[in-house]
Amino acid sequence: MSVVSLEKPQDPVPDPEPDLVPEPEQDQPRQLAAARSLQDRIFRGGSLSVGILVMVIFGSIGFFLALQSIPTLSRYGWGFFTESDWQPERDAVGMSAVLLGTFLVGLIAMITAFPLALACALYISEYAAPGLRKSLVAMIDLMAAVPSIIYGLWGFFLLGPQLIPIAHWLHQNLGFIPFFRVETDPNEPVWAQSQYTGSAFAAGLVVAMMVIPIACAVMQDVFSQAPAGEREAALALGATRWGMIRTVVLPFGRGGIVGGTMLGLGRALGETVAVLLIIGIAFDLKVRVLEVGTITVSSLIANRFGEATAAQLAALLTAGFVLFVITVIVNTIAAIIVSRGRSGASTEI
Amino acid sequence: MSTTSTSGTRTDAAAATKTDPSAPERPRRLRARTLDDKLSLLGATAGSLALTWVLYGKILPFSGLVGFLIVWYVVFLLMYATVTSLSSPRPVVVDRVAGAVVMAGAGVVAVALLSTVFYTLVRGVPVALHWNFFTKDMSGVRPTAPMSEGGILHALAGSAVEIGIGVLISLPLGVVTAVYMVEVGGRLSKVVRTVVEAMTAVPDILAGLFVYTTLVVGLGWPKSGLAAGLAIAVTMVPIIARASDVVLRVVPGGLREAGLALGASQWQVVRHVVLPTARPGLATALILGVARGIGETAPVLITSGASTFLNLNPTENTMNSLPLFIFIGVRSGQPQFIDRGFGAAAVLLTVVLLLFSLARWLARPKV
Numbered sequence: 001m002s003v004v005s006l007e008k009p010q011d012p013v014p015d016p017e018p019d020l021v022p023e024p025e026q027d028q029p030r031q032l033a034a035a036r037s038l039q040d041r042i043f044r045g046g047s048l049s050v051g052i053l054v055m056v057i058f059g060s061i062g063f064f065l066a067l068q069s070i071p072t073l074s075r076y077g078w079g080f081f082t083e084s085d086w087q088p089e090r091d092a093v094g095m096s097a098v099l100l101g102t103f104l105v106g107l108i109a110m111i112t113a114f115p116l117a118l119a120c121a122l123y124i125s126e127y128a129a130p131g132l133r134k135s136l137v138a139m140i141d142l143m144a145a146v147p148s149i150i151y152g153l154w155g156f157f158l159l160g161p162q163l164i165p166i167a168h169w170l171h172q173n174l175g176f177i178p179f180f181r182v183e184t185d186p187n188e189p190v191w192a193q194s195q196y197t198g199s200a201f202a203a204g205l206v207v208a209m210m211v212i213p214i215a216c217a218v219m220q221d222v223f224s225q226a227p228a229g230e231r232e233a234a235l236a237l238g239a240t241r242w243g244m245i246r247t248v249v250l251p252f253g254r255g256g257i258v259g260g261t262m263l264g265l266g267r268a269l270g271e272t273v274a275v276l277l278i279i280g281i282a283f284d285l286k287v288r289v290l291e292v293g294t295i296t297v298s299s300l301i302a303n304r305f306g307e308a309t310a311a312q313l314a315a316l317l318t319a320g321f322v323l324f325v326i327t328v329i330v331n332t333i334a335a336i337i338v339s340r341g342r343s344g345a346s347t348e349i
Numbered sequence: 350m351s352t353t354s355t356s357g358t359r360t361d362a363a364a365a366t367k368t369d370p371s372a373p374e375r376p377r378r379l380r381a382r383t384l385d386d387k388l389s390l391l392g393a394t395a396g397s398l399a400l401t402w403v404l405y406g407k408i409l410p411f412s413g414l415v416g417f418l419i420v421w422y423v424v425f426l427l428m429y430a431t432v433t434s435l436s437s438p439r440p441v442v443v444d445r446v447a448g449a450v451v452m453a454g455a456g457v458v459a460v461a462l463l464s465t466v467f468y469t470l471v472r473g474v475p476v477a478l479h480w481n482f483f484t485k486d487m488s489g490v491r492p493t494a495p496m497s498e499g500g501i502l503h504a505l506a507g508s509a510v511e512i513g514i515g516v517l518i519s520l521p522l523g524v525v526t527a528v529y530m531v532e533v534g535g536r537l538s539k540v541v542r543t544v545v546e547a548m549t550a551v552p553d554i555l556a557g558l559f560v561y562t563t564l565v566v567g568l569g570w571p572k573s574g575l576a577a578g579l580a581i582a583v584t585m586v587p588i589i590a591r592a593s594d595v596v597l598r599v600v601p602g603g604l605r606e607a608g609l610a611l612g613a614s615q616w617q618v619v620r621h622v623v624l625p626t627a628r629p630g631l632a633t634a635l636i637l638g639v640a641r642g643i644g645e646t647a648p649v650l651i652t653s654g655a656s657t658f659l660n661l662n663p664t665e666n667t668m669n670s671l672p673l674f675i676f677i678g679v680r681s682g683q684p685q686f687i688d689r690g691f692g693a694a695a696v697l698l699t700v701v702l703l704l705f706s707l708a709r710w711l712a713r714p715k716v
Contacts, residue, residue, distance in 0.1 A: 036615070043616035047529035051541045054526045054586060058548045061559045061583075068562065119454020127451060138709060143462050145637065145705050147644025149672045150698055153679060153691065154465040157472075162415045169416065209465070212458055240444035263550070270552025272647035273676055298554045298647070305561065305651055313566065320558050324551060331550035332543075 062324055069318035080318065084285040086300065088312040095319060097283045101200060101294040102269055102323075108204025108289060109268040113211035114261055120212065121219035121260075125226075126245055137220065144213035152274035155206030160197060160278065163205070167196040167290040182291045198280030200294040206278055207271045211264035218263060218338060222256025223249050259338030266331040270323065272298040297323040389432045389445075397425035422453060466698065473695025476688050488658035493685055501693050503659040504674035507574060508643055510663050511653070511670055514578025515585050515642050520635055522582075523589030530590075531597040532619050542594070548587040556583040557648030565652065574663030577653035577670065581642045589638040596630030597623065629711045636708040640701045646672035671697045 036044070073080060076093060083094020124136045167182075168191060174180045184195045226249045234244040250257075275296050281303060282293025301316050301323075401421040429449060433442045476482065482500040490499035526545065530538045560580040564570045600623050608618035624631070654667025655677055671693050678690025 039617075040615045043619065044533050047525050047533050048535075048537070050522060050525040051529035051533075051538065054522055054590065055541050055544045057583070058544050058587070061548075061551070061555065064559060064563065065555070116454050116458050119451045120458050122451045123455035127448065127455075139459070139462065142702070142705055143458075145640045145644075145701055146462075146465065147646070147672060147697060147701060149644065149646045149675050150469055150694055151465060153675070153694055154468055156679070158464065158468050165416060209461060216458075240440050242444040242447035243440060245447070266550040270550070270554065272552065272554040273650070273672075277676070277679060298552050301554050301558055302647055302650055305558065310566075313562065317558065317562060320555050324555055327550055327552060328547050332547055335546050 062321075062328070065317055065321035065324055068314060069321040072314045072318040085283050086295075086304070086315075088309070088315055093315045095297070095322060097285045098295050098297050098300050098319065099322070100285060100287070102296040102298075104200045104287065104289055104294065105204045105207060105275060105296050106265060106268040108201055109207035109211050110261065110265055112205055112208035113215060113264055113268075116208070117212045117215035117219060117260070117264070118257065120216045121223055122245060122249070124216075124220050125223035126241065126249065137217075140213045140216050140220070143209075144217065148210055148271060148274045149277075151206050151209045152277035155202060155209075155274060156277050159205060160202055163202050164193055164196045167199065167201060168193075171196070171290055178287055179289055181288050183288070195292055196290060198278060198292045198294075200279070200289040203275045203278045203294065203296075204289070206274050207268045210271060210274070211268050214267055215260040215264035218260030219253060219256050222253040222260075222338075226252040255337050259334045259336075262330055262334030262337065266327045266334065269296075269330065270298055270327050271296075272302050275299045276302050385436060389429065389436075393425055393429035393432050397421055397428045400424055400428075426450070466702075469691065469694050469698050472688070473691040473693070473698075476692030477695050482692055486657065486659045490657075493683070495685075499689070501671070501674055501689070501696065503656060504669045504671045504693060505696070506659055506661055507653070507656075507668040507670040508672075510574050510661060510668065511578040511581055511649065512639060512643050514575060514663060515581035516635070516639060518579070518582035519585035519589055519638065519642075523586050523634075523638070524593050524631060526586070526590040527593035527597055528619060528623075530594055532615070532623065545587050545590050545594075549591055552647075553584045553645050554647035554651070556580050557651035559583065560648070561651045571665055572652060572654035572667050573665060574653055574660070574668035577649045577668065578663060580648035580652045581645055584645055584648060585638045585642045588641055589634050592634030592637060593627075593631055596627045596634060599630075600626045633708040633712040636704050636711070640704040640708070643704075644672055644697060644701060646676055649673050650676060671700075 072093070076083070080094055081099070082096050083092055084097035085092045085094060086098065087093070120140065124133055124140070128136055170180045171182045172187065175182070182195055184192045230248045230252075231244055234248050235241075239247065276299040279294050279296075279299065280292045281295055281299070283295055284293060297319050301320055304312065305316055398421060401417065401424050404424075405417050405420050426446060426449060430442055430446050433445050479497055479500070481497060483505065484502055485498070485500035486503035487499045487501075488503075526541065530542050530545075557580045560576055560583065564576050564579065565572055570576055604622050604626060605618055608622045609615070613621070649670050650673055653670060653673065655673050656667040656669050660666050660668050674693045675690045675697065678686040678693065681687070
């Protein structure tokens with residue numbers, strides 16, 4: 001790294017008195033001898049091989065999952081993506097319900113997490129007293145460090161019962177929208193409470209708790225880099241604080257907002273135990289998110305691997321491969337968006 | 350909540366400039382609140398609370414605390430906007446409402462986080478206060494046994510063994526990979542970085558599934574602590590590598606160049622300049638990796654099996670761990686087991702909080 005920076009051609013400094021001094025020759029970088037000591041060659045070779053090893057290990061996860069899913073995919077063909085049931089004993093294995101459930105849980109998580117994460121990031125970078133900022137960022141980091149099983153407990157025991165009346169109300173008043181329908185009569189004197197638990201809605205809210213710190217950290221980081229000059233210019237022109245945020249901070253942070261949200265989406269799609277704790281498992285092809293019963297790819301794997309025979313395991317590995325491909329695509333796009341325009345150069349003193 | 354009434358400030362400033370151009374500049378006070386600001390906020394809060402109180406429980410047939418808070422907040426926003434618009438122009442109204450929305454969003458997240466932490470501790474600490482909770486395992490304990498019997502010693506020991514294996518593997522791999530990406534570089538390092546970044550996000554369950562299928566099914570290993578430790582290592586390597594990568598990148602380039610200019614070889618610069626400079630950051634990376642690894646449930650669920658007895662040998666027999674103990678306890682539906690699960694959750698959360706504080710303390714800015 002240092003060698004590279006030495007070789008970087010310097011910008012020619014404008015000469016203050018060009019007439020008095022003879023035209024200097026163009027600055028030439030000093031040529032550095034490239035011979036490395038044995039120690040250095042061992043160091044470079046060693047770290048290179050570790051880097052390759054790590055790359056191979058992780059590359060092999062994807063390769064291995066792909067390899068294992070070939071038999072299943074060739075056996076079921078496109079039916080693997082259109083069949084909704086998952087009953088290997090009846091030779092009916094398909095991912096459409098699983099993928100739809102994963103998508104719905106992810107969608108609910110993102111709808112909840114996006115505004116909350118944005119509000120959190122704006123609060124930390126724009127509204128909070130400057131002395132408080134560091135502690136708030138630490139709180140967000142802490143939120144990311146809390147194990148997902150703890151969020152699962154919280155969602156199952158504390159949040160779940162609170163959600164039942166809300167889901168019931170949504171069904172009663174907005175039940176004509178397909179999303180809010182539940183296959184039960186909401187107006188019975190004793191309405192079926194159990195129909196409103198273990199839904200994609202409840203699972204999505206808990207997954208949102210795990211998405212928020214990831215998205216918020218990225219957004220807050222980008223917001224705090226918004227150029228001070230432009231902020232001050234907006235304020236000096238008489239903008240209110242929100243006016244400044246809307247015209248300076250948000251446009252500047254657009255990459256961070258999109259990228260952070262997508263990073264969170266990657267997490268939302270892969271969350272396992274918290275979802276498995278909360279949902280009632282059902283392989284129905286439905287968009288009724290308030291109703292009991294849904295399934296996601298990762299909770300399917302966690303739930304079914306134990307009883308799996310060789311053929312079932314292959315089907316689960318195929319499901320895992322599909323999840324792998326989806327998350328890698330989502331996260332790669334997110335990483336590209338976040339890193340765009342930010343150089344990876346080292347800090348100079 | 351909002352800036353001072355903007356239009357007023359602006360006319361004052363304009364007037365001052367007109368009368369006396371040499372008057373000293375006064376900075377615009379962005380955080381000041383006028384009496385009007387405070388009173389509109391207070392009035393809107395009180396008014397909306399009263400209105401919601403009447404509407405929600407008495408006239409409309411709603412129930413539930415969360416619903417009440419939602420309705421109160423919506424009514425509050427409407428009232429706040431109306432009250433503000435009586436005295437201020439539209440930009441100020443928008444500013445105040447936006448401020449109220451942003452703060453409410455941050456408040457919701459804070460409440461959610463704090464309620465998670467406190468709920469777990471409140472339900473778990475009374476269980477964990479039994480001394481036998483830390484010194485006994487669950488072998489031979491009836492499901493309905495009181496809290497004075499049995500404990501989580503086996504889960505604690507299992508977590509320690511598994512995370513130990515995870516750290517032993519992932520620390521060198523992660524740090525050396527980061528050193529390779531930052532110090533050695535080259536075209537291949539970009540590929541390695543891309544792969545590592547993509548892997549940070551791969552669901553943890555896939556790490557478990559990978560280890561389970563290759564080692565347990567493929568090579569015929571038993572479900573064991575070693576398999577679980579390997580699965581945890583697979584999830585920890587990208588976390589440590591990425592965090593170390595960030596830390597190494599902010600080591601000032603001038604330090605490296607100084608070392609090289611003094612005639613040190615690259616290895617000597619890395620060994621004596623870069624790594625010592627980055628040591629607190631690397632420790633933070635490790636601890637955050639451990640905090641993450643110790644709470645990983647999905648890979649452990651697949652690879653380790655769950656024992657009820659103390660097992661310190663990672664190569665044979667099943668092994669329990671804290672997250673697995675919580676998961677199985679809560680899923681069992683037995684009230685006593687759920688309580689034990691909460692006890693274990695309180696212990697796990699405390700461990701994570703301690704590790705997290707330690708990481709912050711190590712990474713504190715040096716005075």
